[in-house]
Amino acid sequence: MADTQTPGGQTLLFLTDEQLRKGIEAMFFAYRGFTADPDRILEEYRLGRAHHRALHFISRAPGTTVNNLLSILGVTKQSLNRVLRTLIDDGLVESRVGTRDKRERHLFLTDSGIALEQELSTAQRERMRQAYREAGPEAVQGFRTVLEAMMDPELRQHFNRGRDSGDE
Amino acid sequence: MADTQTPGGQTLLFLTDEQLRKGIEAMFFAYRGFTADPDRILEEYRLGRAHHRALHFISRAPGTTVNNLLSILGVTKQSLNRVLRTLIDDGLVESRVGTRDKRERHLFLTDSGIALEQELSTAQRERMRQAYREAGPEAVQGFRTVLEAMMDPELRQHFNRGRDSGDE
DNA sequence: CTTGGAAAGTCAACAACACTGACATAAAAC
DNA sequence: GTTTTATGTCAGTGTTGTTGACTTTCCAAG
Numbered sequence: 591m592a593d594t595q596t597p598g599g600q601t602l603l604f605l606t607d608e609q610l611r612k613g614i615e616a617m618f619f620a621y622r623g624f625t626a627d628p629d630r631i632l633e634e635y636r637l638g639r640a641h642h643r644a645l646h647f648i649s650r651a652p653g654t655t656v657n658n659l660l661s662i663l664g665v666t667k668q669s670l671n672r673v674l675r676t677l678i679d680d681g682l683v684e685s686r687v688g689t690r691d692k693r694e695r696h697l698f699l700t701d702s703g704i705a706l707e708q709e710l711s712t713a714q715r716e717r718m719r720q721a722y723r724e725a726g727p728e729a730v731q732g733f734r735t736v737l738e739a740m741m742d743p744e745l746r747q748h749f750n751r752g753r754d755s756g757d758e
Numbered sequence: 759m760a761d762t763q764t765p766g767g768q769t770l771l772f773l774t775d776e777q778l779r780k781g782i783e784a785m786f787f788a789y790r791g792f793t794a795d796p797d798r799i800l801e802e803y804r805l806g807r808a809h810h811r812a813l814h815f816i817s818r819a820p821g822t823t824v825n826n827l828l829s830i831l832g833v834t835k836q837s838l839n840r841v842l843r844t845l846i847d848d849g850l851v852e853s854r855v856g857t858r859d860k861r862e863r864h865l866f867l868t869d870s871g872i873a874l875e876q877e878l879s880t881a882q883r884e885r886m887r888q889a890y891r892e893a894g895p896e897a898v899q900g901f902r903t904v905l906e907a908m909m910d911p912e913l914r915q916h917f918n919r920g921r922d923s924g925d926e
Numbered sequence: 927c928t929t930g931g932a933a934a935g936t937c938a939a940c941a942a943c944a945c946t947g948a949c950a951t952a953a954a955a956c
Numbered sequence: 957g958t959t960t961t962a963t964g965t966c967a968g969t970g971t972t973g974t975t976g977a978c979t980t981t982c983c984a985a986g
Binding site for chain 1: 771773775778779780781782783784785786787788789790791792794811814818832879882883885886887888889890891892893894895896897898899900901902903904905906907908909910913914916917
């Protein structure tokens with residue numbers, strides 16, 4: 591990777607369009623691999639990727655409100671509602687009316703919801719673990735750093751809110 | 759990052775579910791950022807992400823056949839056909855009957871196709887460049903390594919076929 | 927205490943883009 | 957000359973996004 595030090599000590603990167611394009615394609619192909627395993631499982635349950643995302647974030651923050659989920663997922667409430675409706679009808683998610691504010695719905699996974707989320711999550715984690723193993727520890731650190739730098743600032747907040755239990 | 763050396767010299771990584779889940783979320787949020795800029799541009803042209811992907815790979819390999827594009831993009835011919843027809847009708851892509859094999863159609867960008875692809879590509883490259891700059895050279899290397907390890911083997915072939923002009 | 931606006935969620939209709947299945951045409955391969 | 961391959965098309969379906977219109981609930985200003 592071409593880089594030099596300026597007199598001031600700052601590292602400059604000279605990136606050709608070709609190198610950047612390669613990174614773009616890597617994102618494209620990798621994302622396909624990233625979603626492939628869960629997609630296969632979801633098919634059996636007649637659910638889609640949107641359901642997976644909802645399950646994931648509800649699992650991570652049980653009791654979260656619809657509104658909070660909306661801002662994380664970045665879709666319209668109508669779109670999310672259809673997804674939640676399916677999950678609730680399928681008995682995977684439970685929606686409890688808020689006690690403090692009755693307009694809010696707090697979302698929880700049911701036992702079967704937890705089971706499915708685990709199944710999906712495990713498949714995806716195994717892919718990730720495999721990739722991490724193959725690439726090595728320094729690569730993993732770089733991977734995470736670049737991904738974070740690629741996020742919109744608002745999404746980065748969401749990302750950093752669900753705090754890491756400190757491995758770095 | 760926790761890692762140790764085995765007596766044999768192999769590096770082992772001990773990855774918690776939490777660390778892996780964090781990587782999963784990073785992919786999710788980063789991919790959103792990754793597509794955000796092109797999506798905005800595409801909206802003005804009333805095109806979608808599928809059109810962008812087609813433009814990208816035609817630009818990358820001018821004269822490519824429909825079949826080749828199909829295997830890269832991993833969609834059905836019916837799906838790709840709808841996209842290509844729009845692009846051809848909009849005068850962005852030209853389809854030429856093959857000379858050696860007249861069953862094949864070779865795909866090329868028109869001048870306006872090249873212009874749009876450039877516009878999209880530039881926006882996406884700028885995001886990537888920004889992220890690379892922010893993360894630094896070692897991070898970029900790791901980023902690419904992990905992404906490649908995450909791909910399905912078949913897709914990895916496609917990725918490596920469009921060869922890099924040697925920066926590593 | 928009432929009223930009016932904001933917030934949360936729901937219902938209906940529509941669009942983009944993926945899918946399957948069936949079929950047509952032309953050219954190449956055997 | 958039959959089969960296979962490459963491409964295109966038509967019809968139908970599903971997921972996931974969109975907007976617009978609506979109800980219920982909450983809260984705060986009068």
